Amino acid sequence: MPVDAGVNIAKEAIDFTLNGEEEQLKDRVQITDKTFQSGTFSYNNLSIQNTSFKFWGVDQIERFVWIIDERCNTCAKCISACPRQVFELKVFEARPKGYIYVTEWLRCDGCGECIDVCNQKAIETGEMVPSFTEKNICYFEKPGSMNTKKVCELVASRVQEGIKYVVVASVSGSTALMMAEHLKGLDAKLIVFTIPLAWKSSHPTIKQEMKEKLISLGVKIMEKAVPAIECGPETIECTGFERSRVEINHVGIWEILHGIGGQGLPTAVEAIFTAVEEREIPIGSQAIGIGGTGCGADTAIVMKATPYEQMLSGPIENRFDILDIIALPKKKLRYW
Ligand code: SF4
Numbered sequence: 001m002p003v004d005a006g007v008n009i010a011k012e013a014i015d016f017t018l019n020g021e022e023e024q025l026k027d028r029v030q031i032t033d034k035t036f037q038s039g040t041f042s043y044n045n046l047s048i049q050n051t052s053f054k055f056w057g058v059d060q061i062e063r064f065v066w067i068i069d070e071r072c073n074t075c076a077k078c079i080s081a082c083p084r085q086v087f088e089l090k091v092f093e094a095r096p097k098g099y100i101y102v103t104e105w106l107r108c109d110g111c112g113e114c115i116d117v118c119n120q121k122a123i124e125t126g127e128m129v130p131s132f133t134e135k136n137i138c139y140f141e142k143p144g145s146m147n148t149k150k151v152c153e154l155v156a157s158r159v160q161e162g163i164k165y166v167v168v169a170s171v172s173g174s175t176a177l178m179m180a181e182h183l184k185g186l187d188a189k190l191i192v193f194t195i196p197l198a199w200k201s202s203h204p205t206i207k208q209e210m211k212e213k214l215i216s217l218g219v220k221i222m223e224k225a226v227p228a229i230e231c232g233p234e235t236i237e238c239t240g241f242e243r244s245r246v247e248i249n250h251v252g253i254w255e256i257l258h259g260i261g262g263q264g265l266p267t268a269v270e271a272i273f274t275a276v277e278e279r280e281i282p283i284g285s286q287a288i289g290i291g292g293t294g295c296g297a298d299t300a301i302v303m304k305a306t307p308y309e310q311m312l313s314g315p316i317e318n319r320f321d322i323l324d325i326i327a328l329p330k331k332k333l334r335y336w
């Protein structure tokens with residue numbers, strides 16, 4: 001601890017102790033006992049006897065302590081073992097057995113006592129050095145179809161890095177065709193999410209000639225797919241939507257995603273959920289979803305393939321998870 005910081009904390013501790021108000025300092029200074037071994041401590045001409053202080057503070061901020069929740073059985077041995085009262089056992093309705101909360105992580109000095117008593121290997125400590133990956137996100141100045149070719153190039157390069165499943169929202173099939181051409185020769189499965197069944201009277205559909213072209217390129221077209229989270233009024237008729245709407249408020253989810261990324265983001269998410277529902281993508285795999293604003297593509301994300309029923313309320317490991325953003329428009333347009 002820097003000397004000045006230690007001295008300041010000591011001065012405050014002494015002042016509070018003299019006033020009998022040491023409770024107020026309990027988050028920063030613990031008065032460990034009243035038997036200071038050298039006998040006398042002097043400050044401001046006052047002699048403080050039989051008091052010792054233990055300082056927790058600025059020197060510990062270079063360390064972290066972390067509980068690996070899935071390994072912890074909440075035996076609470078770490079709580080008893082830690083000399084600095086770093087942990088607390090918290091219990092609430094959703095976690096009736098409780099969980100270990102790292103309440104006072106700044107106090108940790110990395111002594112390792114908690115690690116020694118944890119037979120689940122559920123505790124990590126170390127230097128406060130983050131590990132991270134920096135990636136580029138392509139933000140288009142304007143939404144719309146002029147961005148489609150760039151999205152296709154970016155997606156093709158992610159496929160080359162090892163993501164196999166690509167789901168593209170495409171009403172007429174043109175965006176899907178451009179994507180298919182960019183994926184030629186790569187180890188990818190391209191799936192097309194067309195319009196919801198209930199929209200067929202008001203929107204164009206993929207023409208036979210386009211269908212044949214796409215199929216000849218190995219593209220899978222989900223023509224009868226029922227969207228999982230779509231919010232257009234017509235889709236309320238859809239069985240899948242009705243089902244999911246009862247389980248969780250998907251209209252709200254669509255709106256939130258739109259607020260984050262514009263129209264293409266909920267569409268891309270929707271496309272992946274629907275492909276999982278249609279068993280075109282294995283649950284748990286990584287998939288790229290592509291959406292757009294009006295027509296074409298301006299959005300691409302990487303998402304964990306999740307059944308929509310488990311989107312927000314299933315097992316934690318299955319829940320909705322956007323793993324990466326590849327491209328988004330900066331400006332958003334609303335059509336309803
Ligand atoms: S000692 Fe390990 S297993 Fe037990 S509560 Fe602490 S972190 Fe969990």
Ligand code: SF4
Binds near residue numbers: 107
């Ligand atoms: S390393 Fe030491 S100070 Fe840090 S939490 Fe574990 S027992 Fe407590």
